[in-house]
Amino acid sequence: MEERAAVSALDGLMERNCSLIQEIEQDLARLTLALDQTDTEPDTMSFFSYPEQEDMETADRVIDLLNQTDPSSVSLDEAKAEQIISLTNNMLLLICSQTPMIKKLIKSYSSEVCLDPETAHPKLIISPQGDSATYTDTWQQLPDLPGRFDTTLNVISLQGFSFGRHYWEIDVTGKTYWELGVTYPNIPRKGTTEDCWLGRGPESWCVEFFDGEYTAWHGGVPHQLPFTKRFCRIGVLCSFPAGLVMFLEADKMTPLFAFCTGTFSDCLYLAVCPGHDHNGNNAKPIVICNPSSANRDL
Known part of the structure; x- marks a missing residue:
């Protein structure tokens, strides 16, 4: 009542x-x-x-x-205040109880991708399976292909998507610096232009973790996020019907940030940047968790 x-x-x-x-x-x-x-x-x-x-x-x-x-x-007596606090706690418990259902729904959109080594910066080592990228201080002698990033430490997926809903989980355990997101295929890849960085131009959307701070980027506009915990898995949800790119903490499905674009004008590719060594503390690879391993966690 x-x-x-x-x-x-x-x-x-x-x-x-x-x-x-x-x-x-x-x-x-x-x-x-x-x-x-x-x-x-x-x-x-x-x-x-x-x-x-x-x-x-x-x-x-x-x-x-x-x-x-x-x-x-607003003025409340003690009894009414206690009722509101109790109601709020019950609502939070209800939301938490729905986490497994939300996780199952979102993970049903999981799409398998592998990283395209022909787009990787020469200081990135891409695993044979294409599911991880690791920074190396050694410049590898690789063909200077038109699609290869030559300044920013980026690599994008081999697969692109133009419809439906898609979800990926990326393992960033032990890392102190990383960027990940989605991008159009026309993101600049050569030279020192700022648009080559994920989220700095209109072609890409990303979340960055650096020095203990999270920042969401698109179009060169930073959005400082109110999180301090070092998360281990980050989820990326892309919905073409909704024109939505959402980043989540994958374990509890906590939303980190969402970009509402309305309509996407091109295919979207998963993009990751494992970051440089960050004073010797960022040697761990950035790993894409494929759908089969994600389903085992349900």
């Missing part, structure tokens, strides 16, 4: 908000028109006084709504 009452109250508040937003939009439209019709700088308060009665009521409603939604104005 309390839940129904709360939902009903929220529905009423949403209706009031929508109505208020419409009124504010009308007021803004009238203000814009007034600004277009005058050559002098308008007095801001004059807008709220013409017509005085109607607009003052609108302003009062805005102030009243802000006051109602101010968290500092």
Whole structure:
């Protein structure tokens, strides 16, 4: 009953908000028109006084709504506060109980990929199975192919995907520096341009771990993530129907960050960067966990 009452109250508040937003939009439209019709700088308060009665009521409603939604104005007695805390804890327990189901659903989108050695930077060693990349301080004598990264320590998957939903898990155990994500095939691969780095251009999306900090990147825009724990497995979920790229902590399926692009304009490839040695602390490989091994964990 309390839940129904709360939902009903929220529905009423949403209706009031929508109505208020419409009124504010009308007021803004009238203000814009007034600004277009005058050559002098308008007095801001004059807008709220013409017509005085109607607009003052609108302003009062805005102030009243802000006051109602101010968290500092909420007052609860001890019993009600305990009920809300208990309800919150129960909701968290419910969400946690659904983790196995969520994990099974997401892992059902697992797609097998292998890394393309012809795209790998010469200081990356790609395993024969194509499931891992390891940094080496030795520049390998490899053919300078058009698709090979020659400055950034990147390698992309041999397989590309253009529809459906796909999920990959990457093992980053013991690493202090790595980048992983998805990219269009036209990501720049030569020279020192910043767009060659994952997430720095419009062609790729990634999460980076460096010096104990997580950062999500796309289009050169960094998003600092509020995590400090060194995760062992990172999940990458790509949904073409939703236009979504999501990064998760794979064990508990904790979302790290999601990019909502709307529509993808090309095929997507998994991309990884195991990072340099990072003061001798980053020798471990970055490993793609294939679907068969992921299913054994269910």
